[in-house]
Amino acid sequence: SSDPLVLFTPSGKRGHFPVGTPILTAARQLGVDLDSVCGGRGICSKCQITPSYGEFPKHGVTVRDGALSEWNAVEQRYKDKRGLIDGRRLGCQATVQGDVVIDVPPESQVHRQVVRKRAEARKITMNPSTRLFYVEVEEPDMHKPTGDMERLIAALAEQWELTGVQTDLHILHQLQPALRKGGWKVTVAVHLGDASHPPKIMHIWPGYYDGTVYGLAVDLGSTTIAAHLCDLHSGEVVASSGIMNPQIRFGEDLMSRVSYSMMNKGGDLEMTRAVREGMNALFTQIATEAGIDKALIVDAVFVCNPVMHHLFLGIDPFELGQAPFALATSDSLSLRAWELELNIHPAARVYILPCIAGHVGADAAAVALSEAPDKSEDLVLVVDVGTNAEILLGNKNKVLACSSPTGPAFEGAQISSGQRAAPGAIERVEIDPVTKEPRFRVIGSEIWSDQEGFGEAIATTGITGICGSGIIEVVAEMRMAGILDASGLIGSAEQTGSPRCIQDGRTNAYLLWDGSADGGPTITVTNPDVRAIQMAKAALYSGARLLMDKLNVDKVDRVVLAGAFGAHISAKHAMVLGMIPDCPLDKVTSAGNAAGTGARIALLNTDARTEIEATVRAIEKVETAVERRFQEHFVNASAIPNSVEPFPELAK
Ligand code: FES
Secondary structure, eight states: OOSOEEEEETTOOEEEOOTTOBHHHHHHHHTOOOOOSSSSSSSSOTTEEEEEOEEETTTTEEEOTTSBOOOOHHHHHHHHHHOOOTTOEETTTOBBOSOEEEEOOGGGOTTOEEOOSSOOSSOEEOBOSEEEEEEEOOOOBTTBOOOHHHHHHHHHHHHHOOOSOBOOHHHHHHHHHHHHHTTSEEEEEEEOOBTTBOOEEEEEEESOOOOOOEEEEEEEOSSEEEEEEEETTTOOEEEEEEEEOGGGGGOSSHHHHHHHHHHSTTHHHHHHHHHHHHHHHHHHHHHHHHTOOGGGEEEEEEEEOHHHHHHHHTOOGGGGGSTTOOOSOOSOEEEEGGGGTOSSOTTOEEEEOOOOBTTBOHHHHHHHHHHOGGGOSSOEEEEEOSSSEEEEEEETTEEEEEEEOOOGGGGTTTSTTBOOSOTTEEEEEEEOTTTOOEEEEETTOOSOTTSTTHHHHTTTTOOOEEOHHHHHHHHHHHHHTTSBOTTSOBOOHHHHOOTTEEEETTEEEEEEEEOGGGTOOEEEEEHHHHHHHHHHHHHHHHHHHHHHHHHTOSOOSEEEEEHHHHTTOOHHHHHHHTSSOOOOGGGEEEEESHHHHHHHHHHHBHHHHHHHHHHHHHSEEOOGGGOHHHHHHHHHHTSSSOSSOOOHHHHO
């Protein structure tokens, strides 16, 4: 062809186009991902590109000066008024004049990749549910008596190839003033729909709307509700916030909430109301923090365990409290915000990830989406540690899932000096194996208790108790220092030679901190404390071990600790306790709040929703309650680290 060559990077797509073809048009014809909200009118600047000049021997192209057209008036006006980075052009205004290489920067790509902070299992590619479109609508004409909405819909079809677009009454309320104020030009936010929903207009602005719309990724936990507010165009998290789940007043853990609803008529609805009110308070808080109007929140994704799932939806969780633990539905749900009484955009879509099984909820599905065990080459064990541990084991061939009732000990409950992770809580502990003397660190301070300045560092918080990660460390350290035997019994002062081993009723306790001189607490680790940790860790381990049985393996290649708590557990201490199966220590990593990340992936990339639905269908569910082997593993795992299974990696 004698027409000039246009080569796009980074996609590598290329084609020949007649002189005078706008770059945006060339990109569209080649299927190059180049953004546009104004449809090529030189208003939005989303189509920015960077031409490269010179020799490109690899591609066999030489780009000469004048390969793109001179700046036209529209482009020049944009540059003068709003500014353009040096070297950038508006892809809709610059036209092809000769062979040219065009780079599409990430911010001009609709399906750009969102940067995740840690080394991630998967990247997030933007493919949001809702996008903005600027349209010019035909003016009304007495000879062609169509409604304003019909002409808007026709314009969307013609200018954006969006067909079958529907609308709601609230848009009709705003339509006529918006069209007239904007001089028959409007910007609409359109939810693009999915297999079962047609595209829908969510919002309308007169003229060109130079803003964005938002979505929420919400991790609804039994203890806390955490939300990320995301820009649905850039994918950025603009604000994050969390609150305590107000349902706590009805019961600390899941089962006590289920029994509250069994014992009290209407108790389930009370809890539904509480969680929705809490959610709305959180949304107001996060929108205020970000300085945005809540009506601009047009999409929301929720992940939660099955009991939270039912209570949030207003379904009595009764059936989840007893075998066979039947869910009302395990499918993903696509709802409207108003159905759940959420005070964001009334027509905002709400997507709830599918549940895996009666005990393994949408939160575990979100962890699977974030950590992608189904894409892993090696055998990975993913453990989300909470009052209920959700466990996934597998690789790209097969993934199994189960949950195990660890109870609240890991959250500091049932522990004599236990507390939630908060400033003042002991979170790191070391015990000298010779002197049996401890040193520790509390949340909110970087200074160890035996270092200079410790007193000042904790002056405001004091030492208030031990949190979950602290209790794991202290018990593991006691075992390594010989204060604790494999069965979990604390030695006496005579046996251990340490005056810190004190008599505590009929058993012994280890004195970690005596703050009584300053009127502070005395923090000891008692035998019942050790017992509670043994039970919790045995439940976790047995669940993992049961899945290993099912896959017929006696070793995993790596372990991922997920959850806010998982992020704080030291791999070594978890293994000394026998919480997780033996594995090289450097292969134990923390995924942070993987459920929250999974929610964010599903919010920003609607393809990920279809993907996780298929993944969940393929996951094999294992019910620990009916497995005889679970009990067997549990008994063995009650010892520290285990009475029958060796931990060769630990010995290294
Ligand atoms: Fe909007 Fe080019 S497409 S400025």
